[in-house]
Amino acid sequence: MxxxxxxxxxxxxxxxxxxxxxxxxxxxxxxxxxxxxxxxxxxxxxxxxxxxxxxxxxxxxxxRVSTPYKLVSRENHPERSTVHVGGVPIGPDTVTLIAGPCAVETPGQTLDAALMARAAGATLLRGGAFKPRTSPYAFQGLGERGLRILADVREETGLPIVTEVVDAQDVELVASYADMLQVGTRNAQNFALLQAVGAAGRPVMLKRGMNATIEEWLMAAEYIAQRGNLDIVLCERGIRTFETATRNTLDVSAVPVAQRLSHLPVIVDPSHSGGRRDLVLPLTRAAIAVGADGVIIDVHPQPELALCDGPQALIDGDLEELAGVMRDLPALLGKSAAVAQPA
Amino acid sequence: MxxxxxxxxxxxxxxxxxxxxxxxxxxxxxxxxxxxxxxxxxxxxxxxxxxxxxxxxxxxxxxRVSTPYKLVSRENHPERSTVHVGGVPIGPDTVTLIAGPCAVETPGQTLDAALMARAAGATLLRGGAFKPRTSPYAFQGLGERGLRILADVREETGLPIVTEVVDAQDVELVASYADMLQVGTRNAQNFALLQAVGAAGRPVMLKRGMNATIEEWLMAAEYIAQRGNLDIVLCERGIRTFETATRNTLDVSAVPVAQRLSHLPVIVDPSHSGGRRDLVLPLTRAAIAVGADGVIIDVHPQPELALCDGPQALIDGDLEELAGVMRDLPALLGKSAAVAQPA
Amino acid sequence: MxxxxxxxxxxxxxxxxxxxxxxxxxxxxxxxxxxxxxxxxxxxxxxxxxxxxxxxxxxxxxxRVSTPYKLVSRENHPERSTVHVGGVPIGPDTVTLIAGPCAVETPGQTLDAALMARAAGATLLRGGAFKPRTSPYAFQGLGERGLRILADVREETGLPIVTEVVDAQDVELVASYADMLQVGTRNAQNFALLQAVGAAGRPVMLKRGMNATIEEWLMAAEYIAQRGNLDIVLCERGIRTFETATRNTLDVSAVPVAQRLSHLPVIVDPSHSGGRRDLVLPLTRAAIAVGADGVIIDVHPQPELALCDGPQALIDGDLEELAGVMRDLPALLGKSAAVAQPA
Amino acid sequence: MxxxxxxxxxxxxxxxxxxxxxxxxxxxxxxxxxxxxxxxxxxxxxxxxxxxxxxxxxxxxxxRVSTPYKLVSRENHPERSTVHVGGVPIGPDTVTLIAGPCAVETPGQTLDAALMARAAGATLLRGGAFKPRTSPYAFQGLGERGLRILADVREETGLPIVTEVVDAQDVELVASYADMLQVGTRNAQNFALLQAVGAAGRPVMLKRGMNATIEEWLMAAEYIAQRGNLDIVLCERGIRTFETATRNTLDVSAVPVAQRLSHLPVIVDPSHSGGRRDLVLPLTRAAIAVGADGVIIDVHPQPELALCDGPQALIDGDLEELAGVMRDLPALLGKSAAVAQPA
Missing domain, CATH: 3.30.70.1140 (Phospho-2-dehydro-3-deoxyheptonate aldolase; domain 1)
Structure with missing residues (x-):
């Protein structure tokens, strides 16, 4: 300084x-x-x-002269890292598709969404059992019942599970079911939660706070890393700006910038950043083209009945197009779609 | 809708x-x-x-047509509310000065800061024992030892205590010492924490998230109110904008806007919004002039030795000026400085 | 309403x-x-x-219910438009590469940059003779001498010219040299200038104001259209946000959103949004992948000697990669690289 | 650097x-x-x-180490400046009230507004003859006819005139009527206009761009100063943020920050920042309390008939309260309300 x-x-x-x-x-x-x-x-x-x-x-x-984060910095760790989730890599050589319903509602809905996701090329299943909602009157998730549904669907489909944890007290419970713990945008500076997931022995997907600078995002990752866990995947999901046409503004530049500053993989959530179904596929293409190591996408068998963020979920027709994107676009960047690696 | x-x-x-x-x-x-x-x-x-x-x-x-919050809305509760903290009112008829050190460091430093605060007209003591910090390498507070110091200083000075809680697991502990629980800007959408403080049986000061709209701030208050606690004071503390000359941009307009939408008292934190000592007094005057029901200010006996946000703390000379502001300005708005009411 | x-x-x-x-x-x-x-x-x-x-x-x-713009709205003009600049199309079927130096400095530098641009696949030449600069002490452009250099280079290379006009009084002069007039981000609400370019009989590239909503951007286009000129190309170039790691935040979502609301073509400026050479190619790929109808890129034969924005200019090695992107990526979206059409 | x-x-x-x-x-x-x-x-x-x-x-x-502006910097000019407009001072010892209609519509409306303004303590008259409007379909002002009305009302009331110029080509015309030229927020980086007003021989009120940092605002002032005109008054009028409850977010902190960096006077526009009548008086009090050297306020005899920004205009009842604020609040800061000084 x-x-x-x-x-x-x-x-x-x-x-x-x-x-x-x-x-x-x-x-x-x-x-x-x-x-x-x-x-x-x-x-x-x-x-x-x-x-x-x-x-x-x-x-x-x-x-200030020095970077304020150390463990996640690329300065002391020039090689970019690959994180494995249930055998599926997320890292510089691949593009990983994570898909599933925003919220777990029923066994049938979750299984159907998982099958749709897998058909489109997804190798990891997302799905929320604990939902942080702006309104206390909105659906808050099924809790442990939702986790059991996810575990059953993993059994049925072979897809490892990514699911959110919203409170430090729930980390142990969620980690007992999940293959990867997700920390959401509203908890990006919930330091008690960051420390708890850092100690949970599971890979973590850390969403960028909607008001976090890239530096603050890396500092949040440092909180996790400090507890001994370097299996962290950063997820850009849109920042808050003056523009109201989209829910948030997807900051695609953050992908190469974060990859230059940190060795951690960086993926993108095109569903929550735009908040509109018609933007999901264009933003997915943009994310892969800018160099993201993966994308995480909402799908739902019947979005019109979804209890959470339904209208941004992809439906059947979109998924064929998504499968096409996953087949053709990674190759143009010298990457391949990520698949589970044999144990 | x-x-x-x-x-x-x-x-x-x-x-x-x-x-x-x-x-x-x-x-x-x-x-x-x-x-x-x-x-x-x-x-x-x-x-x-x-x-x-x-x-x-x-x-x-x-x-959208209806307001999405109900309990904290002024629509069904047209009279503005007064919240009492250890006998001290925060509400429409008064201007309450809350002051103290950003972080509790030692018994001596805390007592000295409290005496400075009281001399300037403060009737409530602020002080942090649990500190949420962007960097994991920064001072994180003394924890329960800090709470005990605060309790001792309350004993000595008669000032009720306002202190932050950063994790739902700590609410019971903090509530056993504090007269008022503070929820900080980084936890403005930590819903588990909001629900926990809602159930803790103590008045709550809810800081606005640095990226929260006024509506989201009121929704966060609704989470607390839902658990049966309507003793909530809203605190505007600056929002994140493109301007970098100040740490955040104090949104003074939010005070009359929130007072029009909600019956809850609204105060202002001029210390953390600007992040600079030279702005604290001008912003304090602006806050009272715009109609705030109180202000919360950092003071420190030796800011150059402070472990947290020292250089924004007011020092002795400033405090005389602050005492003058508290003496003259509220009267111009038909208010008086808040003092503890006899039990 | x-x-x-x-x-x-x-x-x-x-x-x-x-x-x-x-x-x-x-x-x-x-x-x-x-x-x-x-x-x-x-x-x-x-x-x-x-x-x-x-x-x-x-x-x-x-x-508000109705859209406040009419002539540029897609509501009354459902087909997306193609604008021709010196025979080169910008529209839904193609990806147009516009490239050249940020500022015209000398005949040699401009010609070299134009040859680099053409080799990379550019079919339109950009170059500034009038430069709006934040600092009055920064290089302000060569004025009419710069326009003459551009015209000579057009003669030599066959590339039609896109150049900025910053004052209504200069529109006639600039239009006498240019194939397309550019209105920059700082003039996005300079209504006198918008009206003047609307009457100048040349296609116009309208950059989005760095603080303009998509709606305001379309309203600015409406000012041009009102004067009888519908040959308008919208250019997204980054918006101002709290993030400081990049000069501005490229809002890729704005491309599909504006294309849905307006029939006008939409291109992207990846050079000025990021302000960093290492981001230009990733953002170019993201722009084309999200569906942009073209990109406009800074190149310079010796960026280290550039009088304006040099360090964001692409250099020789990058241009081969750019040529590869222009060859492979448009096809994936069912488009082709735009070339001049025979008269 | x-x-x-x-x-x-x-x-x-x-x-x-x-x-x-x-x-x-x-x-x-x-x-x-x-x-x-x-x-x-x-x-x-x-x-x-x-x-x-x-x-x-x-x-x-x-x-960067040095400030990029020199003439307007306080570094080489430590005394704060006072600018005189038709004999009325704007500077550190006074609070100047500028008031009048947003737009000049008719002689009667302008005279009535001027009389209201004067009764409330205004010593300068604002009023727009050239109006920059986001929509090309909105009222654009009366042009020279409006300037003549302003001149007549000045004759009648003795109030010097502040009026906006939106195009470099109009500067000479507007300067032939006005006592002070106003440059609006949308033209804050219209450098041709800044240079033209710098050469016009009239004091200038420079509004902050709604997306301008304080540094960019001072750089814009430097453009004016470079042409030999140091009679510049800075006007904070709200910045663009994510908050939508107010039209813009009034950045009161910018007042002391700009006063510390520059010797120029700084005033505040509480009417346009909030865009709501119910916020004008609270924000006026906040502006004076934070140390502004003046305020500029919209008044209208019949706001419900105003052609521009009517509903934010103060009406009769508010004006008595405004007169009270001007009488009592400046004294608390060791200032007095500004009045015209004998020639």
């Missing part, structure tokens, strides 16, 4: 800054110039608050 | 929409016009996903 | 709303319900200010 | 960066560290594009 003092900074201003810095256990080196003085910092600057330093007398600017 | 069909909508499009609506247990009334057909909805539309409906064939627009 | 009155609305409130509406020459139909009254509007509601109506006594909500 | 190279940066990477920097006429000083190399820049770095540099091989970060 570098602190730039303005020409009006007094000796007392400079000493105050040095005191603050040293109080946080960081070394401060003062370089005096003709018009400006620069204070260079060495040590663990994570305790320091740049915005606050900026408000101190005489300070012109505060600039 | 009203669904507007475009001129190109077919009979099948209209029937599909009606099917989706009825599947959610909502009645649908179809009005055919020369160029457009409108589907009016009656019933609990909270299960319906407007963005999704918008993606269906023939749909031009979807417009 | 529909105005929803709250249950507290008085007869006087309702009549005030009707008066405002009728004053704008719009008919108002009042439907009284048990709890709510709805005022339906028929006529040209463009004079009415929804936000303002929302502030009137008793008003709960204001909802 | 400082460029930080990553540990993976090669000698060639470093030399490329130095070449780019030197090509822009800037000196580059390379400091090699154990893990990182830092390139310090001295000279006019305004030609350099930080985002672009960030994309170059080996570059980890690019940080």
């Amino acid at each position: 570098v602190i730039v003092m303005g020409p009006e900074a007094t000796q007392v201003d400079i000493e105050s800054v040095v005191t603050v810095v040293q109080a946080a256990g960081v070394e401060a080196f003062v370089s005096r110039g003709v018009r400006r003085t620069i204070v260079g910092l060495v040590g663990d600057v994570t305790q320091l608050d740049a915005a606050g330093l900026r408000g101190m007398g005489g300070v012109r600017d505060v600039m | 009203v669904i507007v069909m475009g001129p190109e909508a077919t009979q099948v499009d209209i029937e599909s929409v009606v099917t989706v609506v009825q599947a959610a247990g909502v009645e649908a009334f179809v009005s055919r016009g020369v160029r457009r057909t409108i589907v009016g909805l009656v019933g609990d539309v909270t299960q319906l996903d407007a963005a999704g409906l918008r993606g269906m064939g023939g749909v031009r627009d979807v417009m | 529909v105005i929803v009155m709250g249950p507290e609305a008085t007869q006087v409130d309702i009549e005030s709303v009707v008066t405002v509406v009728q004053a704008a020459g719009v008919e108002a139909f009042v439907s009284r319900g048990v709890r709510r009254t709805i005022v339906g509007l028929v006529g040209d509601v463009t004079q009415l200010d929804a936000a303002g109506l929302r502030g009137m006594g008793g008003v709960r909500d204001v909802m | 400082v460029i930080v190279m990553g540990p993976e940066a090669t000698q060639v990477d470093i030399e490329s960066v130095v070449t780019v920097v030197q090509a822009a006429g800037v000196e580059a000083f390379v400091s090699r560290g154990v893990r990182r190399t830092i390139v310090g820049l001295v000279g006019d770095v305004t030609q350099l594009d930080a985002a672009g540099l960030r994309g170059m091989g080996g570059v980890r970060d690019v940080m």
